[in-house]
Amino acid sequence: MATALIILAAGQGTRMASELPKVLHELGGWPLFAHALSSGAALAPARTVLVAGHGAEAVTKAAHALDDRIEVVLQTEQLGTAHAVDQARGALAGFDGDAVVLYGDTPFIRPETLDAMATARQSGADLVVLGFDTPEPGRYGRLVVEDGRLSRIVEYKDATEAERAITLCNSGVVAADATVLFDLIAAVGNDNASGEYYLTDIVEVANARGLTCTAVTCDAEETRGINTRAELAAAEAQLQVMKRTEAMENGVSLVAPETVFFASDTYLGGDTTVEPNVVFGPGVTVENGARIRAFSHLEGCHVSRGAVVGPYARLRPGAELAEGARVGNFVEIKNATLDTGAKVNHLSYIGDAFVGEAANIGAGTITCNYDGVFKHHTHVGAGSFIGSNTMLVAPVTIGDGAMTATGTVVTEDVGPGDMAVGRMRQDNKRGFATRFFENLRARKAEKKGL
Ligand code: UD1
Numbered sequence: 192m193a194t195a196l197i198i199l200a201a202g203q204g205t206r207m208a209s210e211l212p213k214v215l216h217e218l219g220g221w222p223l224f225a226h227a228l229s230s231g232a233a234l235a236p237a238r239t240v241l242v243a244g245h246g247a248e249a250v251t252k253a254a255h256a257l258d259d260r261i262e263v264v265l266q267t268e269q270l271g272t273a274h275a276v277d278q279a280r281g282a283l284a285g286f287d288g289d290a291v292v293l294y295g296d297t298p299f300i301r302p303e304t305l306d307a308m309a310t311a312r313q314s315g316a317d318l319v320v321l322g323f324d325t326p327e328p329g330r331y332g333r334l335v336v337e338d339g340r341l342s343r344i345v346e347y348k349d350a351t352e353a354e355r356a357i358t359l360c361n362s363g364v365v366a367a368d369a370t371v372l373f374d375l376i377a378a379v380g381n382d383n384a385s386g387e388y389y390l391t392d393i394v395e396v397a398n399a400r401g402l403t404c405t406a407v408t409c410d411a412e413e414t415r416g417i418n419t420r421a422e423l424a425a426a427e428a429q430l431q432v433m434k435r436t437e438a439m440e441n442g443v444s445l446v447a448p449e450t451v452f453f454a455s456d457t458y459l460g461g462d463t464t465v466e467p468n469v470v471f472g473p474g475v476t477v478e479n480g481a482r483i484r485a486f487s488h489l490e491g492c493h494v495s496r497g498a499v500v501g502p503y504a505r506l507r508p509g510a511e512l513a514e515g516a517r518v519g520n521f522v523e524i525k526n527a528t529l530d531t532g533a534k535v536n537h538l539s540y541i542g543d544a545f546v547g548e549a550a551n552i553g554a555g556t557i558t559c560n561y562d563g564v565f566k567h568h569t570h571v572g573a574g575s576f577i578g579s580n581t582m583l584v585a586p587v588t589i590g591d592g593a594m595t596a597t598g599t600v601v602t603e604d605v606g607p608g609d610m611a612v613g614r615m616r617q618d619n620k621r622g623f624a625t626r627f628f629e630n631l632r633a634r635k636a637e638k639k640g641l
């Protein structure tokens with residue numbers, strides 16, 4: 192059956208005390224709402240509708256940067272969760288399949304949990320609600336179960352003392368046939384303690400119509416929502432623990448796991464070793480048997496088998512290291528390929544470039560790729576030897592097996608097997624140093640004598 196995700200992300204997130212909409216704050220290198228999308232991906236959704244409100248322009252931009260098929264609808268006034276879902280009605284008109292409602296600020300729902308909800312739907316439940324049991328139910332909505340059936344959900348503000356004693360809480364995740372869901376929402380009013388249209392009210396409406404409602408439960412950890420920066424930091428810590436554990440289970444050695452920071456999508460192959468204090472930004476793939484040495488920062492890059500990175504290296508988006516490539520200390524690589532066995536070992540910047548197989552880039556080499564307006568490409572041929580402190584003024588091509596003399600400023604292409612020297616010829620002045628210092632010391636002695 193086709194599934195449509197409806198992600199609620201219109202709230203301001205007042206308690207973040209931020210100009211940035213809450214769902215754009217980052218967790219594991221992703222905007223918060225991307226985690227709900229990632230959970231929902233388990234259902235292979237045919238459609239994804241994001242309900243935006245506060246900061247809708249920025250939220251839309253971020254959503255489309257991730258996936259331009261995401262449909263963004265606007266909720267201009269935040270009148271409650273039922274009202275929020277109702278904003279997707281037009282977008283999903285005529286959609287034949289299930290709708291699953293997720294919150295943009297709830298990042299840890301496991302794919303298996305959504306699968307369990309889908310299974311409950313297939314087993315005949317018309318409306319499936321995700322609940323969790325907790326000894327500290329706080330201000331969550333409570334699931335009222337009577338005779339083994341979910342009869343209604345009562346919000347904390349509207350609950351009696353007896354209802355507040357219930358420990359089975361509402362996560363907010365709901366699944367139903369899309370048409371049924373919008374029919375139920377149409378019957379929801381706002382006569383309650385908050386004056387809001389509660390999505391939770393659809394359970395009572397459904398029961399009154401003779402539909403069956405079921406609660407599927409999950410771990411309370413999964414339903415953790417982010418409301419404050421402290422909660423965001425705690426969620427980040429939880430995510431990092433999960434990613435480190437996952438990496439080690441996959442055969443990655445983390446010398447000091449608590450000092451390595453992952454993005455949600457970091458992939459490290461087996462038998463790769465990560466030394467202490469390494470940070471992975473989004474979009475990093477490292478293949479088997481690589482070594483990422485201490486204090487390196489990687490983002491948007493691919494590191495092949497047996498490559499060595501760092502210590503103190505920076506791989507920026509578009510860095511592509513082929514097998515056995517080496518990037519050493521204080522080297523920055525951006526939008527550049529290092530072919531098999533190529534080496535850039537010390538103090539260099541290589542940007543917008545191709546470095547051929549087994550080429551050696553000397554210390555202090557820089558690709559001068561930017562003229563202030565445009566970026567230009569540098570090609571370094573296979574097996575070439577670039578002398579220390581070479582400035583490669585792009586666009587420029589160094590042929591295969593060529594070399595540049597130390598300190599050369601390369602402004603013209605160098606042919607295969609050639610050598611470029613572009614620097615002042617050395618001139619040795621005999622005895623100059625001796626005479627120079629004798630003179631200075633004599634002047635100092637004269638001054639003292641005065
Ligand atoms: C909601 C549930 C509550 C549940 C809790 C779980 C209702 C009425 N209550 O309460 O039973 O235990 O979540 O965290 O559904 N949103 C919009 N537009 C709106 C209102 C909300 O997009 O008009 C979004 C918010 O940005 C947020 C989510 O919906 O991502 C939940 O809204 P929130 O106000 O936090 O609901 P709670 O009061 O926490």
Ligand code: CA
Pocket residue numbers: 416418
């Ligand atoms: Ca909330």
